Amino acid sequence: MDKDSSILRYYKPAKEWTEALPLGNGSLGAMVFGRTEYERIALNQDTLWSGYPRMETTPGSDVYFRKARQLALDGKLAEAQELIEKNCLNNWSEAYLPLGDLWLDMDVEGEITEYTRTLDLETALATVEYKAGGARMSREVFVSHPHRVLALRLSGEKEFSFTLRMTSPLRSMLITEPEMLLLEGECPSLEDLERQFSDQTYIYSEKPEERGVQFRAAACINLSSGTVDKPDSGAFRVRRTKEAVIFFACETSFNGYNRHPYLDGKEYRQACADNLRKAKALPYEELKEAHLKDYMPYYARVELDLGSANRGGISTDQRLLDYQQGISDPALPTLIFNYGRYLTIAGSREGSQPTNLQGIWNEQFNAPWHSNYTININTEMNYWPTLPCNLREMMEPLLTMVEEMVESGRKTARDHYGARGFTSHHNTDLWRKTSPVGTLHNPGCAVFAFWPMSSGWLCRHLYDYYEYTGDIAYLREHGYPVMKEAAQFYLDLLVEDQDGYLICAPSTSPENSFTLPDGRRCSVSQTSTMTMGIIKELFGNCIQASEILGEDEAFRTELEEALPRLLPFKTGSQGQLLEWYEEMKETEVHHRHVSHLYALHPSHLISPRKTPELAEACRKTLEIRGDDGTGWSLGWKINFWARLGDGNHALRLIRRQLRLVGEGGVNYGAGGGTYSNLFDAHPPFQIDGNYGAASGIAEMLLQCEDGKLLLLPALPDEWRDGSVKGLLAKGNITVDLAWSEGKLTECHLHGAPATVSVLCQGREWEATVQP
Known part of the structure; x- marks a missing residue:
């Protein structure tokens, strides 16, 4: 073989x-x-x-936050940012x-x-x-x-x-x-x-x-x-x-x-x-x-076959080089998919810590970004393929970490915002730090430090775990209580805008900025599209969880009243999905973050089936941003294009991510790729791109939306014949598929006996789940 x-x-x-x-x-x-x-x-x-438990916050920050919020609502964005950076931040993570x-x-x-x-890997x-x-x-x-x-x-x-x-x-x-x-x-x-x-x-x-x-x-x-x-x-x-x-x-x-x-x-x-x-x-x-x-x-739970050119005897680094020259190697995307599954098992087991920026592999005493948990995308991306690839046990370290962050997050919510519930920002560490990292009086650091949205994003993993496994005891005892506290925090932050919509103000879009009319660079807006997407999804999931559990009717009513009043998504002059509260001049048109498409992926708030106009706006946004980016950014874009049903474009991003990169230190402006050992090149090495690519390939073959299974939703022309066994769908359904000449030929669903709606290549039918 x-x-x-x-x-x-x-x-x-x-x-x-x-x-x-x-x-x-x-x-x-x-x-x-x-x-x-x-x-x-x-x-x-x-x-x-490094370090030990400290639970540091910046007492009195809530007073300045409220002042910054009013400045932002008054359109004084640079002043709001300056106030935040001087008064509302804390120390770096360990x-x-x-x-x-x-x-x-x-x-x-x-x-x-x-x-x-x-x-x-076997x-x-x-x-x-x-x-x-x-x-x-x-x-x-x-x-x-x-x-x-x-x-x-x-x-x-x-x-x-x-x-x-x-x-x-x-x-x-x-x-x-x-x-x-x-x-x-x-x-x-x-x-x-x-x-x-x-x-x-x-x-x-x-x-x-x-x-x-x-x-x-x-x-x-x-x-x-x-x-x-x-x-x-x-x-x-x-x-x-x-x-x-x-x-x-x-x-x-x-x-x-x-x-x-x-x-x-x-x-x-x-x-x-x-x-x-x-x-x-x-x-x-x-x-x-x-x-x-x-x-x-x-x-062995998952087997993917996209064909073979019998190149297993060629060195892996040479295969990467040949692939960029157009030499056929259909097993190379399968290899990077299997590698992502392998790294999940090797890096995240029950009782271990979650995978960080470098998984569990780091050789540097002063690693880039402390090799910590960067929770404005990277940690979440690490766990995107875990459930779809039928590795539910490997979710335990992340689920546990989110629960452990609540204690510190309550203090951060109270001291920094005067709010109930819990929140966390863009970094955490072994000691579950939740306050905004960055030294005080550090101009420009709000672009990454002022972002209390990771608690909402991480909560989607808790609800995902329930949706994939059907473990209602987990939802009742662990998932929902944490989700509720995160939702309480955002409820307390909501304020009416000039049109009467509820917004979370002020807000940033992770690590990106815009240019003010006077030429100054700024990252603090009245709110941002990603912020509102996370809140909408969290409120919706809390409502569903409350109904499933048959509890918390009063809180559910509070969320149900707020949800339709949240600021709708907006499109801009080029038909793109707006990133900020208003259309602003892009400081970096091709910025690596495309966080405002959160509603498209990992969320399902936007899709070509439910919201075709907004899906088209997401497509336009991706076209404007371009196909290049750091390793993890390429990984996310694979998932975006899969959600848009464009398998050929997703495969183009896979090919781009499989560019061989030599060791060259921190140089993420040069675009991402893959090192010879198949580690993701940010560059430098960050493991999230490996997991993002594996997730993207799974998304190309199977998606779950509103209780329906989407089979082969983004199958590229090059993958004309193939099969996959063992993917996990929501509802604890194991999915086996085969296709030939680009058409589905076999579909077997395994799990608790049930009937489920299936969509594939323009056709919809009811399929039976077999035990």
Whole structure:
């Protein structure tokens, strides 16, 4: 079998981090370089963040917010923005940090030939094979979720020797025990705001109340033959073996978002040692079998076949280059779709933290944007494919995080806005920060910092989870109570505009600005289209949830009275959907954010079937914005075009996203693409584009709208023949489809017995869901 849609293959070791191959179990992440003389495995653990719980707000901000609101309503937008930036912001979020590196210094003899390294998405196994002086050497690596360890098996036709060592950029010390190599350390406790974005951004406090997350990382070895020298200088020296199995584990003192990691941390040293000892006591094949039994059923839930040109033997980076030259490779979009599913399973498991800007993989001590949770699009995008790709278990970390944000979000709502309920802004972190990030007196930062809308957006994931799974107990006990508090916040912020409509004022559109008539750049408007779209959707979902649960009639009535009074969507002079309260001069016509199309996707407030005129306005907006953009922006545009039913244009964006990009630092003005390991290039690396592309492909094949299933709603001409099995539709319906010559030939729906309306290629019928 060619496996060109399920294997990443390369014929040289990774030089850059974005060439290495990612492994993970939700908590422990690893990047395998596959080098021959000195192997590097870059490591992460999902709770290694700077800081500790603080729940910071800016008391008195609500007074200035109300003043800014009146200024905005009076049309004094620049003055409103200045007031907000001087009085209503707070400190930056904390940062996700790298654990360090596991090194193998290999004694290589002879010329290296026949080199290959692979990542098999079906098994989550990374392999490295080559000949050294004519003798075959091989490595196999995986990260086990059941056993919470990384396992690495080295084997050779001839005896080999190597040295095992560990390093970390965090404050730490190496300890050698007879059977274990230990790395004991801690995360920095505070950010030094005076030296922000320098090489000395973080500081370590000696005060117990300011100490950060503590950790232990440990490695040990099983040998089939040979010897291990007495540990010395923080390393193990292995001599003359034909097989060695290395185990690595890491545990931390993190004990919850609201518990101090030093004063009230959990036990982690013994837990780390126990994980290693349990793994070491098992035969390697038994450990591997447990890993496969855990991982493979998740991955196997969905199967996509768009055809094959039998290019699986060609290196993945060469396939990317060839694809841009027009060489047929129908399995390459399937590969990026499968990769998104793989990264979901590897990066987000029950009990882990949600995937952040880089999933769980980050090598930089000062990562771009702190590698945090950017919740004005990026974190949400990470979870777009999760439910459609039938991975409901992987939603748990996000759902839990949203619930955990409520406590801090209530304080932010009260102190910053004088409102009920809870809110959050454009960043959060391990400690569930909800206040607006950005230092006070920082001109221009309202463009990203002043945006209390993420709580509403995140709530759509809670309701999505109910709609896809039908889990009414979850809705009653978890989803609806959080949704209600978010809706209460927005109800308190609503105010009448000059025409008597209710608006949320003032407001921004994430990270974009406009030009005022006097030439000044501004980002604060009376309201914005995205703001109103989020509120409309949240109110509608709360109304539905209240009806389903048969409770909260008084609150439901309050929402029902407000909903029709919310400001309608508007179109502009070019037929485009307006982004702001009024038509304003674009500062960047081709800006990467197209957030005002939220109502088209991920929401269903606008669609070609329900609101054709507004859908056409969305199309015009996309044409004006253009097809280029950063990696995640391209991912979102794939979904937009799928919702508009234009599969050919969606495929054009997929092709654009699959442009090979070399490592070049932060340069998101250059347009996005894909690194050779298929990580999304913002650039730099952000994982959201991977998830956005996977979601877009799923949207091209299946959509759910108002209780109906839309089959093949955006099938490109190039995908004339194909099949997909296992996609999940709302109502907990599993969908299997096949098509030939662009026409649907098979449709099988599985789930609780029911009848559902199906639309496909201009035809509508009632289909039976089979158990």
